[in-house]
Amino acid sequence: MEKEELFETVADLLVKGDYSRLRTILLELEPFDLAEICEQLNESHLPLVFRLLPKDLAAECFSNMQSDLQELLIKRMSDAELKAMLDEMFVDDTVDVIEEMPANVAARMLANSDPETREQINKILNYPKDSAGSIMTTEYVRLNKNMSVADAFARIRRVGYEKETIYTCYVTESDRTLVGVVTAMDLMLAEIDTLISELMETNVISAKTDDDRESVVKKFSDYNFLALPVVDNSNRLVGIVTVDDAIDVALEEATEDLEIMAGITPTDKPYLKTGVISTWLSRVPWLMLLMLSATLTGAIISKYEEALSHLVILTSFIPMLMGTAGNAGGQSSVTVIRALSLGDIEPGDIFRVLWKELRVSFLCGVSLAIVGYFKAMWIDGADPLVALVVCITLFATVVSAKLVGCCFPVLIKKIGFDPAVVASPFITTVIDALALVVYFAVATAVIPSL
């Protein structure tokens, strides 16, 4: 509500041309809220609003916008304006924008960055997707271990405005080897003439440039840092990841995992900002793949056509049996995939995982078999032999589905793929086929007339 009112006021002042009151209101806002307002504005008003903002707020507001709006704004900026804004932006935000821009806009952004920044941008752009290097920024406060606390404060006051955080400062040798970390809290609580070397924490926890960004989030969660240093293979400091980016990565990774498990190719864009065609393209390949893989289940049923035509009631249990097997396997695979992402288990734990799932699946299998037997008899009105077939099948498929569901993700991770991507369609197909094969095998063994 409040946001809508605010937008009305802004739109109103724009029409009236009361720019001084407008500016006062805009200056009060957080960059995120400003960006939201800009997205709702008439395109023709946008450059005007943008020019009313002080440079640093304009840059932060720009960093918070959706990429289509960023593109539009860049196209309307002169080279001088673009350069001024890029100077104010943090390097990691610039990289995020460049990644979403068409080639010609990206090239123009690079051309208007100052040479040192351009080099840093290119370096970050070259790190693998989803690596620590790709989400880091190069703007951090670097201290020298021979400085005093007073020197450190002086340095922070001089360079602090341009840095993404001043709350964690990094102590390096002249060759940029990372030797220590000092927090602003340490500095504030210390005597003014203490040496940084006495104050710094030397047992530094860091990430390597090609570490997975999920492991970066895990470090933030484990150690409660506000920033994490990123080093190269010789322990030279190349950048830092700040906690605000770690939160965004945590949310993005979770969304990605959910989407992948639901058979959707992940996108970065919010739901309502994604076009119909791209939503379709992100969904239809998985539906096709799973539909085609169902050829297997169809073939198994066709093979037992004869038996089914003798005893049609068997057909009525197929959806329940396949569904239960699928649910049982899904529980295990989702749990294991998530535990792998959170670092709760490693591929080396496979035997502990198997042993646990074996016992859980035994308990689940027995409970479902018992309830399933009486359900088949009393609710579905099957005869005792058919109920027995259902009961045995339930037990066998729940156990095997859970074992398949827990092993596959671990094995897939072990050979270096993303368990979420590979596991779902593969596991579904295997478990569906398994359920049918077990069902028909048990049926033909138990019921003499088949």
Next chain:
Amino acid sequence: MEKEELFETVADLLVKGDYSRLRTILLELEPFDLAEICEQLNESHLPLVFRLLPKDLAAECFSNMQSDLQELLIKRMSDAELKAMLDEMFVDDTVDVIEEMPANVAARMLANSDPETREQINKILNYPKDSAGSIMTTEYVRLNKNMSVADAFARIRRVGYEKETIYTCYVTESDRTLVGVVTAMDLMLAEIDTLISELMETNVISAKTDDDRESVVKKFSDYNFLALPVVDNSNRLVGIVTVDDAIDVALEEATEDLEIMAGITPTDKPYLKTGVISTWLSRVPWLMLLMLSATLTGAIISKYEEALSHLVILTSFIPMLMGTAGNAGGQSSVTVIRALSLGDIEPGDIFRVLWKELRVSFLCGVSLAIVGYFKAMWIDGADPLVALVVCITLFATVVSAKLVGCCFPVLIKKIGFDPAVVASPFITTVIDALALVVYFAVATAVIPSL
């Protein structure tokens, strides 16, 4: 690897009784790593290791342990030791521990907290589960707007050690009404005699005590804060949430959503620390529920027994059709549920969601129907009439499954329930039944002999 080596060294020094070297090593460690080592240690060594640590490190290490180990340690502590540790712990960490303890241990912890802390703990414990109030801490730096920057620094130096963060300070009136926020960066970059009232940001973004904790995470992600103030209905400051807790909440909420969608009752514990019985209990009710709800699909099939016995090939398409409908619906429901959690859409957006899904489902339905037709003819060897039935059913079920999948979560959210919990089993049952009803209706309409 490194961690295992470290553990070996610690265990070795314990056996040798070389406590001074042991202490030097332990002091270098982060609390999280210390807690991990403690969990692997022989129980009898644990109190000894704990007594070697300085109080603050011991308290932080304790906060990072699993609850079973915390319980064991508390039971071995004298009241004096427990009191000393509780004095060092942050209130929100104490609350987290108390929530997991059996009643007698929790009572002993409360009895050994100092009266003021006890009152704060009880207050936090009384906020609803998953609310902003339940995850906040009451240890923040409070400033007065008439203070100078020098006064503020003096205050931070005096009370800073006991506070969860000193990087964001809160300016309140004498009745605790929140009037502004000042960051340590503002203070460090300002002249020493500037008044806080000149420096503070007055447009303060805060959470209410009973706001959902997911909305707190969203604020951290939107505004890049290091801490968020929590206020009561009269805008009086009652606590703050720090960014490290926000990251943990983001990870927990994502795990919960994944588990719920996979039909698992969420737990807080890591996978390998959860007992077999509790894992079974978290899984079997959903499997039962879904198995029993499959009575519906069984009944629908039984009703068409006659038709199926005439044309058994129809049976072989049932798994594929139900599976595809389920996948199509799941894509929509997972996307919409996630967008609701992230705040990308609100229940009021239902018509925009419906319109988007209608178009996407049309495209998906047409693509699958075309491919499904030729697959039925060429791969499955069905005759043209059966293939036509499959093709029409695919289109109709994909469209209706997607519409059901996108509407239900929004409606459920609108009436105030968690879409993730209610949506999955309900949607699955409806979509399965829908797929079968459409299939048989189309089959009997198209194939004259049925």
